[in-house]
Amino acid sequence: KRVAILISGRGSNMAALIDAAASPDFPGEIVGVISNRPDAKGLAIAAAKGVSTSVIPSKGVSREDHDAALDKALAGMKAEIVCLAGYLRLLTDGFVARWSGRLINIHPALLPLFKGLNTHEQALAAGMRIHGCTVHFVTPEMDDGPIIAQAAVPVLASDDAEMLGARVLAAEHHIYPLGLALVAEGKARMEGGRTVFADFSE
Ligand code: GRF
Numbered sequence: 001k002r003v004a005i006l007i008s009g010r011g012s013n014m015a016a017l018i019d020a021a022a023s024p025d026f027p028g029e030i031v032g033v034i035s036n037r038p039d040a041k042g043l044a045i046a047a048a049k050g051v052s053t054s055v056i057p058s059k060g061v062s063r064e065d066h067d068a069a070l071d072k073a074l075a076g077m078k079a080e081i082v083c084l085a086g087y088l089r090l091l092t093d094g095f096v097a098r099w100s101g102r103l104i105n106i107h108p109a110l111l112p113l114f115k116g117l118n119t120h121e122q123a124l125a126a127g128m129r130i131h132g133c134t135v136h137f138v139t140p141e142m143d144d145g146p147i148i149a150q151a152a153v154p155v156l157a158s159d160d161a162e163m164l165g166a167r168v169l170a171a172e173h174h175i176y177p178l179g180l181a182l183v184a185e186g187k188a189r190m191e192g193g194r195t196v197f198a199d200f201s202e
Pocket residue numbers: 007009010011012013014042085086087106107108169172
């Protein structure tokens with residue numbers, strides 16, 4: 001499957017996806033990285049790894065116009081699956097609907113807990129003893145789509161949000177490629193607002 005990645009910043013999950021997809025038996029090929037911010041650090045990382053990059057600015061552009069430009073770029077690269085990797089611009093319901101079941105995201109918490117921002121602070125404030133990350137299908141409601149894969153990490157008594165966030169990020173880099181592979185192989189599909197998993201016994 002042809003996979004495009006949308007980023008806004010650092011791009012460490014993007015890099016993990018590119019590296020995983022470089023393995024010959026990975027069921028997806030990263031055909032392009034698109035950033036809505038020209039200064040996203042991930043752009044140079046993608047280019048250094050030989051992946052073509054483009055910038056589709058969102059600043060001062062309506063959501064509709066921005067998403068139309070995105071659709072055009074994705075069609076141009078014949079993308080079949082879109083991975084959000086730290087993409088900080090809200091997508092229109094129309095875009096989400098068009099890519100339904102083919103649009104996935106990683107969120108740095110164990111959904112449905114701790115949606116939105118500052119998830120590590122939220123987990124610490126709640127007194128959680130475990131925390132983690134979630135790969136999920138994107139639906140119009142933010143951080144709400146059907147779950148594809150999760151990983152849990154311990155919360156240590158000495159943790160601050162930064163230390164906990166680093167532990168979660170390392171887990172993100174493991175499960176995002178796993179989640180993408182499940183979708184690319186058709187082993188995890190979105191159906192009726194749920195994730196349906198293939199029978200692994202086959
Ligand atoms: C990650 O924590 C991801 O879970 C969240 O945004 C952050 C992006 O980091 N959606 P990076 O750009 O992948 O390094």
